[in-house]
Amino acid sequence: MSLTQDLDTILDTVLPSDPSFRRIERAVMDDCISDARRRASEGSTEAFLLAAMRLLALPGNGHTRLIPNDGIQVLPLRFVSLGTAVRLMATALETEAPRGELVAVNGTPVGEIEAAAETFLAGTPQRKRVIGPILLAWPHALARLGFSAGEKTTAYRLKDDNGRITDLTVENGRTVPASKLYPRSEHGRADPAWKPGSLAEITDWQGMGLSIELPSFFDPDGRALPEAIAGAAKHVRTGPSRNLVIDVRGNTGGDFLKTLPLVDAICVDQSRRVAVLIDKFTFSAAVVFVAILRHRLGDRLTVIGEEMGDGFTFFAEGGLLDLPVSGAVVRYSTAFHDWENGTSDETTPPEIARHMVPAGKLTLDREWDETSTAGNEEGAFYRRVLTSLDD
Structure with missing residues (x-):
């Protein structure tokens, strides 16, 4: 073939x-x-x-x-865009390298390489920053973009959190399948094989309010997401009237229709204030979830984080297409979504069009970077957000 x-x-x-x-x-x-x-x-x-x-x-x-992930080999380094920087998050093949910010590749600043790669990357600037780091570990791509140091090695300059600089040289022949380090749906976590343990993690912060983590709306078996959403909605409806933090950072999408019972539960109490946490790894159905919350809650919703990977107007639905010769996969669209103006066209499925609302342009109420959530394993970040909603 x-x-x-x-x-x-x-x-x-x-x-x-x-x-x-x-x-x-x-x-x-x-x-x-x-x-x-x-x-x-x-x-x-x-x-x-x-x-x-x-x-x-x-x-x-x-x-x-x-x-391209299933069809290419990359150097054993996992780069991820966090905040405004690209960071080395993990390695393979027992590669020793300090975790930290990637400063340059083959002597060229990372920003210059990102600019040269833009025409090869699809979507918004934020989505480009999500899917682009794989190119930094792909020797052929670096050569095609004009940033190769030669056929034998690739040189990286890294800066750790204390500002120390380390130079790392990797042999170009020392590669792994890209899918081992770069998942198709990039979630931004250090472990490329990360999977959510729960589709709705609810925590009661001792009278301050509730946090609800929604890491994914993908539900291959069709049962897990409705059950998780129903449980979260019941908790919100039956509990005391308290503020909420809804965390959809890293949520790459799925089926927003199955999340509507939770939206209804969140919005029914007119005295409740809600914060939603978003980042560049928030896509598709998770974007729609935020759009509907923005429309229904208005000023009672505080948006915290950074711009999402998709805007409120995009094309979606469609499917995946396997390319049998190269081994790569194509994602394509078949439907128009306009959650900014609340409009649809002949390609928009009726079951989606009937829920479409004019959410307007999404503006951040507060920005954050990756250091803002340090120590969140003890809930410090969620508690700060909940407390701030009463200010």
């Missing part, structure tokens, strides 16, 4: 059915298709995947993108 078959699969399935491509000029699209076809005919999987990434990034829609 040829890589051209993978490209034809994209052209036959994604481009005709994904409405986000309708606004792309045909000449621009044809140029990217020609480049991808040329790379495919040359037989280089990595070159083809980068070209396909550029093609699928054209609409600027993060739900439509090529996910």
Whole structure:
């Protein structure tokens, strides 16, 4: 089989059915298709995947993108964007390296590499920062972007929390499957294999209020999320009228329709004040959850964190497409969502359109960085937020 078959699969399935491509000029699209076809005919999987990434990034829609993780090898380093920095969070192959901020790769500042990679990355600037770090551990991508130090090694400069600088050199032949360090749905945690232990973790902070952690709305078996949401909703409805902290940081989405009973429970008490915690790893259905809360609670909702990975207007639904030759996966969209203005079009499923509300533009009430949650294993951060809601 040829890589051209993978490209034809994209052209036959994604481009005709994904409405986000309708606004792309045909000449621009044809140029990217020609480049991808040329790379495919040359037989280089990595070159083809980068070209396909550029093609699928054209609409600027993060739900439509090529996910190369299952088709490439990377150096044994897990980089994650936290706050405004890229940090080394984990290693593989017994690689010794200090955890900390990535300053430069092959002598080039990280920010310069991120800027050069933008056309290969889909979605908002925040989503680009979520999915982009894999390129920093991918020798072929660094070479394609013009930041390779040669064929044999890649050099990294790291800064730990005390400001100490460490230089790390990794042999380019010492790689692991990218999926080992970079999950398809990037959640930003140090352990790439992290899975939520509970879909709704409720804590009562001794009269100060409640915190509800909602780490994911994905529910493959169709039972776990409704049960978790029903339990959380019952707790909110039957407990005393108290303030709430709702944490959807790292929630990459799922089915927002199943979360509506909790939204109703949160909003029924007009005296309650609510804080929602968000970050760049908040996507899709979790964004919709925040939009509905914003619309229904108004000034009673305090938004804390950083911009989410998706805005209130995006394309979604669709599905996943396996590329059998390269081993990569394509995520594509089939429906328009506009939670900013509360509008839909012919591609929006009726069951979603009937719940659509005009939430307006989301603005942060308070910003935070990754150091703001230090010590949260004892609830210090949640308690500070709950206390601040009464100020």
